[in-house]
Amino acid sequence: MARTLTEEILSAARAGKPGALREVYDLMAPSIMAYLAGKGCEDPEALMQEVLLTVFSKLDTLTGGPAGLRTFAFSVAHARMVDDVRRRDRQPAFTQFQPHKDNRVSASAEDAALGSGPGVAAILEGLTPDQQEVLLLRIVADLSIGESARIMDRSEGAVKQLQSRALKILKNRMERQEAPGNGQQVARV
Numbered sequence: 001m002a003r004t005l006t007e008e009i010l011s012a013a014r015a016g017k018p019g020a021l022r023e024v025y026d027l028m029a030p031s032i033m034a035y036l037a038g039k040g041c042e043d044p045e046a047l048m049q050e051v052l053l054t055v056f057s058k059l060d061t062l063t064g065g066p067a068g069l070r071t072f073a074f075s076v077a078h079a080r081m082v083d084d085v086r087r088r089d090r091q092p093a094f095t096q097f098q099p100h101k102d103n104r105v106s107a108s109a110e111d112a113a114l115g116s117g118p119g120v121a122a123i124l125e126g127l128t129p130d131q132q133e134v135l136l137l138r139i140v141a142d143l144s145i146g147e148s149a150r151i152m153d154r155s156e157g158a159v160k161q162l163q164s165r166a167l168k169i170l171k172n173r174m175e176r177q178e179a180p181g182n183g184q185q186v187a188r189v
Contacts, residue, residue, distance in 0.1 A: 010069060047080045051073060131162050132166070
């Protein structure tokens, strides 16, 4: 059974109980880090820790129970992601890895990462930034339509429409990849 953030855990965390603070961290960290990684942040783990430090410092003033905490946490994560993008825009561009110039004997980290299958960024490739944001908030962060709308500063209808269009694009892409004759075999269950 999946664990969820409860009012009891939140109350204990507000009281500063270490076990409850750890529980909040354990329940929220994976989805926040996945959201930040999906948005292409350079160091999603460090940003996730910054987000949770901010969340922990505001526990006494948060309202809305566990749902309010999640909405606030992902609002902070979104702000940290924007800060990360702006910071990278101000930095000089780095050169791309050139494998033909790499004469190491063991496999490079780049090869290992590229050989491990498509990540979230690859799956979301080709979607508009708003469609990517909606899918990350709704699916990875597991936020409601209302919570996602507040974070994106859009109406719930706009969020529903963005999600619907994004999922349709992904479905069409998957159907094209599974079509007979495209050179790929797909196991049917």
